[in-house]
Amino acid sequence: MIAETGLAALWLAAALSLLQILLALGDGRRWFDAARAVRGVAVVHGFLCLLAFVALLLLFARTDLSVQLVAANSHSAKPMIYKLSGTWGNHEGSMLLWVAVLGLSGTVLALFSRRLGERAMTAALGAQGALALGFHAFLLLASNPFARLDPAPIEGRGLNPLLQDPGLAFHPPTLYLGYVGLSVAFSLAVGALLIGQVDRAMAKAMRPWVLLAWLFLTLGITAGSYWAYYELGWGGWWFWDPVENASLMPWLAATALLHSINVLAARGGLRAWTMMLAMVAFSMSMVGTFLVRSGILTSVHAFAVDPQRGTFILVLLAIYVGAAFLLFAMRTAALKEGPPFELVSRESGLVANNLLLSVILGIVFIGTLYPLFAEAVSGEKLSVGPPYFNSVAGPVALLLASLIAIGPLLSWRRETRPFGRKLVIPLLFAITALVVLLFAAPEVGWLPKLGIAVAAGLAPASLIPLLGRNPLRAPLATWGMAIAHFGVAVAIVGMAAESGFTRETLAAARPGDRVEVGPWLVEFREVYPAVGPNWTAIEAEFRASRGSGAVTLKPQTRYFTDPQTETNEAAIKTVLAGQLYTVIGPPDGEGRWQLRLWWKPLVTLIWFGGGLIALGGLLALLGRTLRGWRPRFRNSRERYA
Amino acid sequence: MSRAIRFAPFVLLGLLLLALAWRLATPKDDVIRSRLAGQPVPEFVLPAAVPAKPPLASADLAAGEPRLLNIFASWCLPCIAEAPVLDELKRRGVKIDGIAIRDRPRDIAAFLARHGDPFERIGADYDSRVQLALGSAGVPESFVVDGKGVIRHQHVGVIDRGDIPAILAELEKAR
Numbered sequence: 001m002i003a004e005t006g007l008a009a010l011w012l013a014a015a016l017s018l019l020q021i022l023l024a025l026g027d028g029r030r031w032f033d034a035a036r037a038v039r040g041v042a043v044v045h046g047f048l049c050l051l052a053f054v055a056l057l058l059l060f061a062r063t064d065l066s067v068q069l070v071a072a073n074s075h076s077a078k079p080m081i082y083k084l085s086g087t088w089g090n091h092e093g094s095m096l097l098w099v100a101v102l103g104l105s106g107t108v109l110a111l112f113s114r115r116l117g118e119r120a121m122t123a124a125l126g127a128q129g130a131l132a133l134g135f136h137a138f139l140l141l142a143s144n145p146f147a148r149l150d151p152a153p154i155e156g157r158g159l160n161p162l163l164q165d166p167g168l169a170f171h172p173p174t175l176y177l178g179y180v181g182l183s184v185a186f187s188l189a190v191g192a193l194l195i196g197q198v199d200r201a202m203a204k205a206m207r208p209w210v211l212l213a214w215l216f217l218t219l220g221i222t223a224g225s226y227w228a229y230y231e232l233g234w235g236g237w238w239f240w241d242p243v244e245n246a247s248l249m250p251w252l253a254a255t256a257l258l259h260s261i262n263v264l265a266a267r268g269g270l271r272a273w274t275m276m277l278a279m280v281a282f283s284m285s286m287v288g289t290f291l292v293r294s295g296i297l298t299s300v301h302a303f304a305v306d307p308q309r310g311t312f313i314l315v316l317l318a319i320y321v322g323a324a325f326l327l328f329a330m331r332t333a334a335l336k337e338g339p340p341f342e343l344v345s346r347e348s349g350l351v352a353n354n355l356l357l358s359v360i361l362g363i364v365f366i367g368t369l370y371p372l373f374a375e376a377v378s379g380e381k382l383s384v385g386p387p388y389f390n391s392v393a394g395p396v397a398l399l400l401a402s403l404i405a406i407g408p409l410l411s412w413r414r415e416t417r418p419f420g421r422k423l424v425i426p427l428l429f430a431i432t433a434l435v436v437l438l439f440a441a442p443e444v445g446w447l448p449k450l451g452i453a454v455a456a457g458l459a460p461a462s463l464i465p466l467l468g469r470n471p472l473r474a475p476l477a478t479w480g481m482a483i484a485h486f487g488v489a490v491a492i493v494g495m496a497a498e499s500g501f502t503r504e505t506l507a508a509a510r511p512g513d514r515v516e517v518g519p520w521l522v523e524f525r526e527v528y529p530a531v532g533p534n535w536t537a538i539e540a541e542f543r544a545s546r547g548s549g550a551v552t553l554k555p556q557t558r559y560f561t562d563p564q565t566e567t568n569e570a571a572i573k574t575v576l577a578g579q580l581y582t583v584i585g586p587p588d589g590e591g592r593w594q595l596r597l598w599w600k601p602l603v604t605l606i607w608f609g610g611g612l613i614a615l616g617g618l619l620a621l622l623g624r625t626l627r628g629w630r631p632r633f634r635n636s637r638e639r640y641a
Numbered sequence: 642m643s644r645a646i647r648f649a650p651f652v653l654l655g656l657l658l659l660a661l662a663w664r665l666a667t668p669k670d671d672v673i674r675s676r677l678a679g680q681p682v683p684e685f686v687l688p689a690a691v692p693a694k695p696p697l698a699s700a701d702l703a704a705g706e707p708r709l710l711n712i713f714a715s716w717c718l719p720c721i722a723e724a725p726v727l728d729e730l731k732r733r734g735v736k737i738d739g740i741a742i743r744d745r746p747r748d749i750a751a752f753l754a755r756h757g758d759p760f761e762r763i764g765a766d767y768d769s770r771v772q773l774a775l776g777s778a779g780v781p782e783s784f785v786v787d788g789k790g791v792i793r794h795q796h797v798g799v800i801d802r803g804d805i806p807a808i809l810a811e812l813e814k815a816r
Contacts, residue, residue: 276650283654294665310665318658325651332647369657372664 003067003146006055010096010146013048013103014136016041017129020106024126027119035118038125042110045132049103053087053096056145060087066152069093069145075156077534085169091293091309092145094172099135101180105209106132109184116188116205123191124184131183134316142312165231175220175247179285181213182254186282189275190324193331198271203264206278208625210261213281214254215617221247222610233555233568233583235598237498237606240389245368246288249361253281256357259350267412269338269347273354276328283321284361290314291368344415349407356400363393390499394447401454401492404485405461422464430457441500448500451492458489476623484616491609497578497602508592518599519546520580522553527584527593535560537569540584540593544573555584579603677792682710682784683774687764690741691750697738697764703790707815708736709808710784711760712772714744715752717780723799724756730805731759735812739763742772742780783808787815 020041027034056069060083065071073090074083088097106128113121139145188206192198224247229237238244257277263270294310341347367384374382405426409419433456437449462485466474503518511526523543530539537556544551555571573580578601585594677683682699689696702708711727713720731737739760741749749763766772775784778797785794785808794811796804 280650287657290661294661314658314661314665318654321654322651322658325654329644329647329651333644369660373660376660376663 002055002058002062002064003148006052006059007144007146009048009052009055010099010136010140013045013052013099014133014140016045016048017132017136020045020129021126021133024122024129027122027126035122038122039110042106042125042128045129046103046105046107046110049100049132053100056093056096057084057087059146060084060093063156065154065156066148066150068147068149071149071153071156073157075534079533081166081169088172088176089169092139092143094176095135095139095143096145097173098176098180099132099139101176102128102132102135102183105180105184109209113205115201117197117201119195120188120191120197120202120205123194124187125191127187127190127194128184131187131320134320138309138312138316142309165227171220171224171227174216174223178213178215178217178220178254179250179282179289181209181216182250182278182282182285184209185213185257185278186320186324189278190327193275193327196331196334198264198275198335200265200268203261203274207261207265208621210254210258210278210281211617211621211624214251214258215614215621217247217251217254218610218614218617221251222607222614225610226607230570230572231567233570233596235502235504235570235581235583235596235600237603240367240384240386242368243292245364246291249364249368250281250285250288252357252361252364253277253284256354256361257281259353259357263347263350264338267339267341267347269341270351270354271335271338272328272332275332275335277354279321279324279328283317283324286313286317286321290317339413341412342414344410346407346410346412346415349403349410352403353400353407356396356403360393360396360400363396364389367392390447394451398447398450398454398492401458401488404488405458408462408465408481408485423461426457426459426461426464429460430454432456444500448496451496452500455489455492455496458492459486462486462489476626477620478623480616480618480620480623482616483619484613487609487612487614487616489609490605490612491607494602494605494607494609498600498606501601502603503599505595505597507595507597508588509595510592515595515597517580517597518601520544520597520599521546522580522582522595522597524593524595530556532558538584540595542571542582544580544582551580553580553582555582557584557586574604577601677776678795680792682786682790682792683771685764685771685774687740687766687771690739690744690763690765691746691753693750694760694763697740697762699790701738701762702786703788705788706736707785707787707793707812708738709812710786711737711739712742712775712777712780712782712784713739714742714780715748716744717742719799720752720781721756722801723781724759726800726802726805727759728757729802730800730808733805733809735809736761740766740771742766742769785811785815 020038023034023038023041027038059067059070060074061080063070063074063076063083065074069090069092070086073093074086078086086093088094106125109128110121110125116124185206188202188209192202224244225237228239228244229235257274260270260274260277264274290310290313293313367388370384371382406419406423409422411417430453434449434453437444437452441449462482465478466482505515505517507513507515509515509524511524513524515522515524521544525541525543527538527540530537535558537558539554539556542553542555544553551573553571553573556569558567558569560567568583568585571582573582578599581598581600583596585596587593682702684699686698687696702710709730711723713723727737737759739762741763744765744767746765749765753760764771772780775792776795781799783796783800784792785796787793793815796808800808
């Protein structure tokens with residue numbers, strides 16, 4: 001019954017999204033109020049989508065094995081949290097989550113966005129309806145999450161044990177919130193182009209959505225990176241794998257959009273470019289979804305792959321992005337140019353930011369898809385790996401990081417004050433760091449060296465915008481910017497230290513042996529079996545010490561029964577200076593075990609920096625949305641004063 | 642903005658979609674073939690993997706008669722499955738040479754004692770250098786080499802019983 005309710009809600013929602021399009025198309029007729037009708041439909045549509053998702057959540061919570069999706073992806077012995085996260089740990093469920101969030105964002109847009117004119121709102125909700133309709137069709141025609149299974153099996157077929165991890169339970173929904181936030185920006189851009197009104201009001205209405213999307217993408221990528229780091233047991237935090245790149249590309253586009261939209265909102269400039277970015281950002285999230293779901297690129301992420309689904313997403317991509325780009329080509333000629341600005345100004349700083357981000361996006365995009373094109377053209381099989389990405393994107397990213405130090409210090413339109421003096425202290429920091437590294441660690445590569453130097457300069461520079469006035473009085477958005485930029489510096493230090501100073505030891509050792517890694521002496525004490533709710537494991541006990549005091553680490557190799565899989569659970573000891581990362585590998589049959597030990601100084605800064613960047617985004621979002629309310633309070637106070 | 646630039650994103654998208662559609666339509670071929678098929682075996686001289694067997698050099702593969710070159714290792718589970726099939730091929734008169742990848746003499750001897758020894762010569766490739774030169778993608782893998790030392794056929798993965806006729810035919814062709 002729950003399944004049928006969910007399915008009915010989904011069909012109704014599909015019908016309403018069609019209605020949303022038709023109403024928007026009928027806008028401008030005198031005899032009915034399309035704006036009101038479309039808002040109402042969008043609100044109901046959102047709740048129906050949510051209902052369908054809640055139905056699926058209930059089915060997973062109860063482990064209703066008569067539903068095909070539950071039987072294929074769940075198991076009665078699984079802990080409750082993983083039963084629930086199993087809802088979106090599969091293709092159908094994740095698409096339903098996507099649609100639910102898309103529908104709800106339409107609801108929020110219809111209810112709360114008051115900055116936008118009625119016509120722009122109607123057009124945007126129409127575009128949002130068109131997006132939703134495509135994904136409804138995808139769900140209902142090609143991947144019905146509520147399909148029944150008759151007869152029902154006695155037990156479910158489990159969930160990939162790699163996914164049984166609290167970090168991963170929340171990683172996909174976070175990324176999806178990001179993708180869907182970008183879909184609202186896309187709809188707003190399409191709506192604005194349709195009615196020919198690309199203006200500051202539209203940019204201000206779009207900005208919170210971009211911030212929200214960017215915030216979740218940042219969190220999702222940071223969490224995903226940490227998950228890969230401790231769960232895969234390979235000791236790395238970013239592998240330039242196609243699936244990782246698929247989440248990085250929308251983030252890069254969203255970061256560019258986040259900055260260019262400020263130019264549009266504050267100065268009315270960069271109109272066509274910002275519209276293009278809004279479209280590209282969402283296209284990238286669709287391309288990402290396509291790459292992940294179609295399996296056309298070889299990846300370490302083993303998703304259930306189905307070419308038919310890939311075709312469906314490709315068709316949706318062609319329709320939406322094709323139509324949007326065509327609309328862009330036909331309408332941008334009519335857009336007015338923004339006000340002029342000089343070479344040294346906040347605007348040109350942001351243009352440079354956008355150019356560099358676009359270059360990085362292009363590098364990642366080409367690197368990700370190059371194997372595909374190479375095979376199409378020459379039949380040659382190859383893969384593009386970290387050497388390409390690190391050596392090509394790395395320097396551009398460092399150039400961008402140096403610009404971050406300067407950009408926020410410039411004023412809009414024309415820089416009249418001398419700003420060079422403000423940069424003296426950051427420059428001193430950077431040079432000192434570089435000189436110290438040149439003498440103290442000459443063996444480290446030039447990219448990590450420069451990275452630490454740039455970060456050393458960026459960290460103080462990012463806080464300058466808060467100075468010169470009472471920091472507590474600075475707008476929240478300025479705080480957000482400063483903290484996010486500071487987070488970039490922190491993350492760069494982590495990345496550079498990880499790549500420059502990591503020590504690795506591979507050893508075959510017997511219990512009782514001692515192995516050295518970096519400053520640590522690790523004693524391999526014993527190996528014994530361990531048991532969990534749905535796995536058995538070989539667990540090792542290490543005692544690690546750096547001079548005084550010792551800590552115990554217990555890495556495991558886990559064997560899951562249903563389906564049969566083996567995973568490495570790394571044991572990680574975090575200290576202030578970094579992390580000791582230990583993995584127990586297979587035995588060699590003669591009493592020795594393969595140990596992999598890493599000492600990674602400052603590696604935690606990577607994710608701490610990511611968290612700071614996201615925190616900055618949150619503050620900016622609060623600042624931007626709350627500022628809309630503030631005048632109202634002031635007015636009411638004045639009224640009663 | 643000129644007209645051409647305005648339409649550029651649209652055109653680029655079209656190209657991308659065409660490429661992606663082509664990829665979806667072409668079934669994926671995961672088999673990686675050596676480019677050396679039809680080429681002479683790269684020159685190498687490997688030490689003996691076990692004291693009881695003669696070592697292997699590329700010259701030994703150009704001895705006038707087609708041979709099967711098998712890449713294996715004692716740590717490779719599929720190789721255990723393959724061992725009886727290689728014994729069967731030996732019974733049918735196939736000359737087989739082996740290259741043991743990243744292995745130790747003691748382990749190889751134990752492997753041969755336990756799972757049978759169809760090899761005439763075994764070379765030890767401690768750092769996979771010869772394996773890479775041969776363009777081999779993994780272990781196990783086998784090459785049919787004709788009497789002049791030219792690679793005629795590459796078999797990726799385990800040779801199972803069903804593959805025996807095909808391997809024999811390739812050896813016959815190489816004669």
